[in-house]
Amino acid sequence: MLHIKNLHAGIEDKGILKGINLEVNAGEVHAIMGPNGSGKSTLSAVIAGKEEYEVTDGEIFLNGENIEELGPEERAHQGVFLSFQYPVEIPGVSVTNFVKTAINETRKAQGLEDMPASEMLKKIREKAELLEIDRKFLSRSLNEGFSGGEKKRNEIFQMAMLEPKLAILDETDSGLDIDALRIVANGVNKLRSKDNAVIIITHYQRLLDYIEPDFVHVLHDGKIVKSGTKALALELEEKGYDWIKQEATI
Amino acid sequence: MELKDKLLSSFMVFEDRVNDESKNLHGIRNEAIKTFQEKGFPSKKDEDWKYTSLNALLKHDYSISPQQETAIEFKEVKKYFIHDIDTYKIVFIDGKYSSFLSETTHDGIDVCLMSAALSMPKYKIIIDSYYNKAAKADHSLTSLNTAFASEGAYIHIPKNKVVEKPIQIIHFSTGNETSLMLQPRNLIVVDENSHVQIIERHQSLTSNVVLTNSVTEIFANKRAIIDYYKIQNDNQDASLIDNTYISQKQSSHASVHTFSFGGKLVRNNLQFFQKGEHIDSTMKGITIIGDKQHVDHNTLVHHIEPNCESHQDYKGIFADRSTGVFNGKVVVEKEAQKTNAFQANNNILVDDKATINTKPQLEIFADDVKCSHGCTIGQLDKDALFYMRSRGIPKKEAKALLTYAFANNVLESVKINALKSRINKLIAQKLGVNLGFDL
Numbered sequence: 001m002l003h004i005k006n007l008h009a010g011i012e013d014k015g016i017l018k019g020i021n022l023e024v025n026a027g028e029v030h031a032i033m034g035p036n037g038s039g040k041s042t043l044s045a046v047i048a049g050k051e052e053y054e055v056t057d058g059e060i061f062l063n064g065e066n067i068e069e070l071g072p073e074e075r076a077h078q079g080v081f082l083s084f085q086y087p088v089e090i091p092g093v094s095v096t097n098f099v100k101t102a103i104n105e106t107r108k109a110q111g112l113e114d115m116p117a118s119e120m121l122k123k124i125r126e127k128a129e130l131l132e133i134d135r136k137f138l139s140r141s142l143n144e145g146f147s148g149g150e151k152k153r154n155e156i157f158q159m160a161m162l163e164p165k166l167a168i169l170d171e172t173d174s175g176l177d178i179d180a181l182r183i184v185a186n187g188v189n190k191l192r193s194k195d196n197a198v199i200i201i202t203h204y205q206r207l208l209d210y211i212e213p214d215f216v217h218v219l220h221d222g223k224i225v226k227s228g229t230k231a232l233a234l235e236l237e238e239k240g241y242d243w244i245k246q247e248a249t250i
Numbered sequence: 251m252e253l254k255d256k257l258l259s260s261f262m263v264f265e266d267r268v269n270d271e272s273k274n275l276h277g278i279r280n281e282a283i284k285t286f287q288e289k290g291f292p293s294k295k296d297e298d299w300k301y302t303s304l305n306a307l308l309k310h311d312y313s314i315s316p317q318q319e320t321a322i323e324f325k326e327v328k329k330y331f332i333h334d335i336d337t338y339k340i341v342f343i344d345g346k347y348s349s350f351l352s353e354t355t356h357d358g359i360d361v362c363l364m365s366a367a368l369s370m371p372k373y374k375i376i377i378d379s380y381y382n383k384a385a386k387a388d389h390s391l392t393s394l395n396t397a398f399a400s401e402g403a404y405i406h407i408p409k410n411k412v413v414e415k416p417i418q419i420i421h422f423s424t425g426n427e428t429s430l431m432l433q434p435r436n437l438i439v440v441d442e443n444s445h446v447q448i449i450e451r452h453q454s455l456t457s458n459v460v461l462t463n464s465v466t467e468i469f470a471n472k473r474a475i476i477d478y479y480k481i482q483n484d485n486q487d488a489s490l491i492d493n494t495y496i497s498q499k500q501s502s503h504a505s506v507h508t509f510s511f512g513g514k515l516v517r518n519n520l521q522f523f524q525k526g527e528h529i530d531s532t533m534k535g536i537t538i539i540g541d542k543q544h545v546d547h548n549t550l551v552h553h554i555e556p557n558c559e560s561h562q563d564y565k566g567i568f569a570d571r572s573t574g575v576f577n578g579k580v581v582v583e584k585e586a587q588k589t590n591a592f593q594a595n596n597n598i599l600v601d602d603k604a605t606i607n608t609k610p611q612l613e614i615f616a617d618d619v620k621c622s623h624g625c626t627i628g629q630l631d632k633d634a635l636f637y638m639r640s641r642g643i644p645k646k647e648a649k650a651l652l653t654y655a656f657a658n659n660v661l662e663s664v665k666i667n668a669l670k671s672r673i674n675k676l677i678a679q680k681l682g683v684n685l686g687f688d689l
Contacts, residue, residue: 072640093654102641162642
C-alpha cells in the first residue's frame with residue numbers, strides 16, 4: 001500500500017529525513033518509535049503532503065503511484081489520513097459541519113454524490129458512540145477549548161468517519177489519560193481490517209499494549225536504524241533509546 | 251468643467267426647481283452649498299482622507315439630476331431584495347421613487363418618501379425637529395448632499411410600536427447613457443419604546459459609472475431599538491460614500507452592520523452620538539474585497555453622558571490588490587464616567603499586494619472608564635489550512651471555510667434570519683465556493 005524509498009526531506013535547507021525505507025502492506029500495523037527530534041513527525045507530515053517540507057530525494061508510492069505531486073487533499077481523497085499531534089482549533093466551524101464537508105468533498109473528488117443527510121446522521125451517531133463522544137460536543141467549534149484528550153478523541157472520530165485506507169497516528173497517545181487511551185485504541189482497532197493499514201507514531205510503548213503492531217521501527221537521526229516485532233517496543237520501554245543511538249553511531 | 255464647479259452652477263437651477271414650501275429648507279440648502287463651496291471635495295491632505303482618494307472618481311462628467319425615468323421589471327431585480335420574508339420596501343431608480351417596486355405604509359407608522367415629507371405640512375413638526383439636526387454641518391460631502399437632497403426614505407415610528415416587518419431601502423441605478431451622481435437622503439425617527447429593523451442597499455444595474463453620496467440621519471429616542479443593516483455588494487463601476495449619523499437618547503440601542511463585498515470605492519462615515527445615559531451603540535462590519543476594490547470604514551462614537559456602552563467589531567479580508575482602511579475614533583467626554591467602549595478590527599491579507607491601513611483613535615477625558623481596542627493584521631493560518639486539506643477539503647474551500655470562521659461572530663448578531671442566510675450566500679459567492687451549509 002505505502003512504499004517509501006530512500007526518502008530525504010527537510011525544511012528550509014535543514015535535512016531531517018535522511019534516507020527512509022519503509023513498506024506498509026494492507027492489513028498491517030506499523031509502529032514508528034524514536035527519541036525526540038528523530039524525524040517522526042516530519043515523516044508523517046511528509047506522507048500527508050505538508051507543503052512546507054521539501055522532498056530532496058527518494059520517492060513515496062501509494063498503491064503503486066508516486067504521490068510527490070499530489071496536494072494534501074488529493075492524498076486524503078486516496079485514503080491517507082493523518083491524526084495530528086496538535087489538532088488545529090477552528091473557531092466558528094462546528095465538528096459536525098467540518099466532518100460533513102470533509103466527507104462530501106472527498107466523495108465529490110471520487111465522483112460520488114453528497115452523502116444523504118440521513119445516512120450522514122446515522123454514521124455520525126454510530127461513530128460518536130464508538131468513541132464515547134457526547135452529542136453536544138459535535139455542535140461545538142472544532143477543537144476550540146477542547147481538552148487534550150477531547151482533541152485526540154475528535155481526531156479518531158474523524159478518522160472513523162472518513163474510513164481511510166492508510167491512517168497515520170502522530171503521537172495520538174500523548175496527553176491521554178488511561179480511559180481516553182482505551183477509548184481511542186478501541187476506535188482504532190474497530191477500524192482495522194485486511195484492507196487498510198495503520199502507522200502509529202509514538203514515543204512510548206503504552207499505546208501498543210492496546211493496538212498491537214505487526215512491526216516496530218526505530219527512527220534515529222532521520223533514518224530507520226532498527227526494525228523488529230512488538231518485542232522491540234518492550235525492549236525500548238525497558239532500556240530507553242540510548243543503546244539504539246550508540247548502536248547507530250558504531 | 252470641474253465637478254465642483256458644475257455642482258455649484260447646477261445648484262441655482264436645482265433650488266428653483268424643487269417644490270417644497272418650507273423657507274427653512276431653503277435656508278438649510280443655501281448654508282450647505284456655502285460650506286461645500288468653501289471646503290470642496292476632501293483630499294489626501296485631510297487627515298481623515300489620508301488613505302482614500304476621490305480624485306479618480308471626480309474626473310467623470312456626471313449627470314447631476316437625471317430627468318429620464320427608467321422602468322424596471324420586478325423579476326429583473328428580485329434577487330437584490332430579501333424576498334423570502336414580508337417587508338416594507340422603499341425603492342428608487344436613478345434617484346427617483348419607484349412606486350411600482352415599493353411597498354410603503356402610513357398605517358400607524360410612516361414608511362414613505364423624503365420628497366413627500368419635505369413638502370407636506372403634516373410632516374412639518376418632525377422635519378423641523380430632526381431634519382439635518384444630526385448630520386454634521388461642517389462636513390463637505392454631507393453638506394453637498396444637504397444642498398441637493400430631495401429624495402430618499404422617510405421613516406417615522408411613533409412610540410410603543412414594534413415594527414414586525416423589516417424595512418428595505420433600495421437604491422437602483424441605471425445611469426441610462428451617462429455617468430450618474432446621486433445624493434439620496436434618509437431620515438429615520440424612532441420614538442420611545444419602539445423597535446425597527448432596516449436593510450439598505452445600493453445597486454447599479456449597468457456598467458455605467460455611478461457615484462452615490464448618501465446621507466442617513468437616525469434618531470433613537472428613549473428605549474428605542476434600531477437595527478440597521480447595510481449591504482454593499484455593488485458592481486465595480488459603482489462607488490459609494492455613505493454618511494450615517496445616529497443620535498441616541500437614554501437607554502436606546504442602535505446597531506449598524508455593514509457588509510462590504512462590492513463596489514469600486516466605498517467610504518463609510520458612521521457616527522454615533524450618545525445623548526443620554528445607559529445607551530448602547532454597536533457597529534459591526536465584514537469586508538471581503540478583491541481586484542482593485544477599496545473600502546474605508548471611518549467610525550466615530552461620541553460618549554457624552556455616563557453609563558453608556560459602545561461595541562465595534564470590524565473584520566476585513568483583502569485579496570488581490572484591494573485596499574482597506576479602518577479608522578475608528580472613540581471620544582469619551584469628561585462627564586461620561588463608567589463608559590464601556592470596545593473596539594476590534596481584525597484583518598486578513600490574502601495576497602501579497604493587498605493593503606490595509608488601520609488606525610484606532612481614543613480620546614478619553616473621563617477617568618473611570620473601560621476602553622479597549624485591538625487591531626490585528628494577519629494571514630490565513632497555514633497550519634489550519636494543512637489540517638483541513640489533510641481531511642480532504644480542497645485548498646479553495648479550506649480557505650473559504652477559514653474565512654467564514656474568521657468573519658462568523660459578526661454574523662451572530664444579525665437578528666433577521668433571512669438576511670443572515672443571504673449574507674452567508676453572498677460570502678460564499680464572493681469566495682467562489684459552495685459549502686452546502688450555513689454557519
